[in-house]
Amino acid sequence: MASFIIQGGCRLSGEITPQGAKNEALQVICAVLLTPEEVIIENIPDILDVNNLIALLGEMGVETKRLAESAWSFKAGNVNIDYLQSPEFMKKSASLRGSVMIIGPLVARFGKATLPKPGGDKIGRRRLDTHFLGIQKLGADFIYDDAQQVYNITAKKLQGAYMLLDEASVTGTANILMTAVLAEGETTIYNAACEPYLQQLSKMLNRMGARISGVGSNLLRIEGVRSLGGVRHRILPDMIEIGSFIGMAGMTGSAITIKNVAYDDLGIIPDTFRRLGIRLERKDDDIYIPAQKEYEIDTFIDGSILTIADAPWPGLTPDLISVLLVVATQAKGSVLIHQKMFESRLFFVDKLIDMGAQIILCDPHRATVIGTGKRPVRATTMTSPDIRAGIALLIAAMCADGKSTIHNIEQIDRGYQNIDVRLNQLGANIMRLD
Numbered sequence: 435m436a437s438f439i440i441q442g443g444c445r446l447s448g449e450i451t452p453q454g455a456k457n458e459a460l461q462v463i464c465a466v467l468l469t470p471e472e473v474i475i476e477n478i479p480d481i482l483d484v485n486n487l488i489a490l491l492g493e494m495g496v497e498t499k500r501l502a503e504s505a506w507s508f509k510a511g512n513v514n515i516d517y518l519q520s521p522e523f524m525k526k527s528a529s530l531r532g533s534v535m536i537i538g539p540l541v542a543r544f545g546k547a548t549l550p551k552p553g554g555d556k557i558g559r560r561r562l563d564t565h566f567l568g569i570q571k572l573g574a575d576f577i578y579d580d581a582q583q584v585y586n587i588t589a590k591k592l593q594g595a596y597m598l599l600d601e602a603s604v605t606g607t608a609n610i611l612m613t614a615v616l617a618e619g620e621t622t623i624y625n626a627a628c629e630p631y632l633q634q635l636s637k638m639l640n641r642m643g644a645r646i647s648g649v650g651s652n653l654l655r656i657e658g659v660r661s662l663g664g665v666r667h668r669i670l671p672d673m674i675e676i677g678s679f680i681g682m683a684g685m686t687g688s689a690i691t692i693k694n695v696a697y698d699d700l701g702i703i704p705d706t707f708r709r710l711g712i713r714l715e716r717k718d719d720d721i722y723i724p725a726q727k728e729y730e731i732d733t734f735i736d737g738s739i740l741t742i743a744d745a746p747w748p749g750l751t752p753d754l755i756s757v758l759l760v761v762a763t764q765a766k767g768s769v770l771i772h773q774k775m776f777e778s779r780l781f782f783v784d785k786l787i788d789m790g791a792q793i794i795l796c797d798p799h800r801a802t803v804i805g806t807g808k809r810p811v812r813a814t815t816m817t818s819p820d821i822r823a824g825i826a827l828l829i830a831a832m833c834a835d836g837k838s839t840i841h842n843i844e845q846i847d848r849g850y851q852n853i854d855v856r857l858n859q860l861g862a863n864i865m866r867l868d
Contacts, residue, residue, distance in 0.1 A: 437841045438854060441863035442813055442834035445725075446688035448860045452676050452695060453479040453851040454504060454669040457753075458631035460532035461608045462638055462667055463487055466496065466508035467539035468612060469642060471664030476505045478669060482848040486530050493517060493526070515540075518548040524584065534565060535605055537587060538612035541574050547587045564599055564606030571595045572610070572617050594619030594658055602627045602652065602746040608635055614656040615644040623654040629747040630670060630699040638667045670696050675850060676721070677703050677754045678825050681761040682857075683723035684712035685833045687808070690860060692721045701748050706758065708732075709740060711765050728808045731767030739802075743772035752776065756826040759783065763791040764833060765805035772800050782823035785816045786830055810835035817841045821849035828853070832862060 454477035463484070466473040478484060480503070488506065492498045495514035499507040517523055518540075527533040528550040540547035566576050566585075574589040594617050599606065607627040612635075614621035626632070628650055636649040642665045645657035676695050683690045684707070697704075697719055704714055704721070711729030715722045733740055744752035752775045759771045763786060773779050777798040787793055789811035792804035813836030818824030824846035831838035840846075843866070846853060854864040 435841055436843050437839055437867045438828065438831075438843050439865040439867060440828065440831040440834075440838045440840065442832055442836060442838060443810070444686070444832065444861055444863045446683060446686055446690050446857070446860040446862060449691045449693050450679060450856060450860060451693040452671040452679070453481070455479070455631055455672040456481060456484060456674070456849050457604070458634050458669050459484045460487060461535060461605075461631060461635045462669065463491065463508070464532070464535040464539055465612055465635060465638065466491070467510050467513065467536060468543055468616065468639075469662040469664060470511040471509070473508045473642075473664055474501065474505065474666040475508070476666070476668040477671075478504050478506055479672065480504065480851045482844065483530065483532060486526070487532050490523075490526050490530065490533060493522065513544065515544055515546065523548075524550045534562060535609050535612070537565065538569060538609040541569060541587055541589050542592060542613045542616040545589050549585045549587070551583045551585075562606075564601055564603040565609045568597055568599065568606060568610035568623070569613050571597045572613055572621065574613070592617035592658075594621040594656070596622045597624070599623065599625040601625070604629055604632060607632055607654075611635065611639070611646070611654065611656065615639055615646070615658065615662065616660070617656075617658040619658055621656040621658065623656070624652065626652050626654045627746060628652050629751075630673075630696075634667075634670055638665060641665045641667070670699055673700055673703060673751065674753045674822070676700065677707070678757050678829070678850075680704075680707050680712060680714060680721065680723055681757045682829050682832060684710070684726065684729055684761055685764050685829055687725050687727060688723070688861075689725040690723055691717075692723070694719055695721050697721070702750055703754065706742060706750055706754075707761070709742070710758065710761055710769070711767075712761070729765050731762060731765045731769050731805055733767070739768050739770055741770045741772055744774055752779070753822050755779065756782065756822040757829065759793075759801060759803060760786060760826040760830050762803040762805055763793065763811070763830070764808055766807040768802065768804050770800060770802050774799060779820070779823070782819055782827065785814070785827060786811070788812075789814050789830060789834060791830075812836070813838040815839040815841070818843060818845040821845055825850060825853075828864075
């Protein structure tokens with residue numbers, strides 16, 4: 435188990451460029467299974483979850499080739515479907531949450547798929563009903579082997595259908611979309627997720643020959659085609675990493691510039707940080723955060739305590755809730771953080787309380803933060819429970835008084851590329867111990 439040793443109190447300065455978006459990368463890399471032709475994807479982040487997915491595809495028979503630091507070539511001309519029954523596939527795909535999105539492309543192109551119950555973050559129940567119900571409506575049969583905890587999916591013929599999703603699941607919409615593009619006839623997906631990363635997937639599939647309309651809305655129409663071709667695609671910058679850097683700058687009182695952020699695709703993220711009192715300026719497609727001695731949480735118009743809650747796009751992404759919570763601990767004022775989607779994602783706050791943060795955990799979904807107004811928190815030893823809590827704990831340690839240790843940083847590495855090296859170049863003091 436690797437660890438970070440962080441010396442708190444260091445000011446950051448300079449410029450940093452966000453990595454490619456992890457959540458988009460997992461979707462578009464799975465989409466290469468839809469065609470035997472070459473697909474080139476640029477701006478792929480060099481992180482554990484993405485690298486594991488690329489390795490998994492390689493073992494399935496997909497030709498993978500690294501063209502540059504963040505560009506890969508994929509050619510799924512000779513996929514070994516029998517590999518899906520092997521113990522190696524079962525073990526590797528079960529440890530990777532993103533592997534669930536290979537179901538759609540495999541069923542669409544080959545008529546069958548196998549998937550063990552996927553793993554990933556321990557942030558509570560993350561059901562797959564939306565994925566499975568949608569793909570079933572297109573004509574696939576699902577059989578669950580309870581003894582082996584494996585899903586076996588087959589489809590003799592996929593037929594377009596109308597469906598109203600029970601939730602606007604991002605990965606669920608992506609999986610159904612990748613199945614529907616090769617189904618016969620028209621598919622209508624209502625209550626579809628419409629995040630920028632879903633829009634990116636749709637645009638990529640359309641350039642491959644798919645016929646998807648309604649991109650950017652919650653009503654998608656897909657006219658099935660017989661086959662898809664190759665394409666070159668570039669991944670957006672990671673909005674979660676951008677938000678993490680904004681939070682770091684605010685908490686450490688640092689002035690930094692975040693380069694090439696695709697600002698128009700950030701939605702309400704910048705304004706949410708502004709409501710916590712953090713000043714930030716748009717400069718072309720960059721974000722500049724000036725140094726602040728203090729920042730104060732806004733209130734609602736009637737003076738009541740601000741509530742920040744996650745919601746499907748264009749609402750606030752749940753992946754930034756942990757960062758926003760830790761940023762609020764150093765503000766002046768109070769805020770209620772409401773994490774609606776995952777019942778275990780706020781349980782890391784006990785570590786912040788140990789550091790001296792004033793937080794009341796109301797229940798698994800809500801925490802009230804009473805900002806201390808730039809009073810340094812205590813250094814401590816912690817363990818990262820998941821990707822987003824891990825980066826929140828790292829941010830807290832960077833503004834703590836003294837030296838902190840974070841264990842299990844493999845969780846952070848799953849979502850953040852060389853984060854210690856990149857932050858040290860800005861002036862942080864983070865040492866990695868393997």
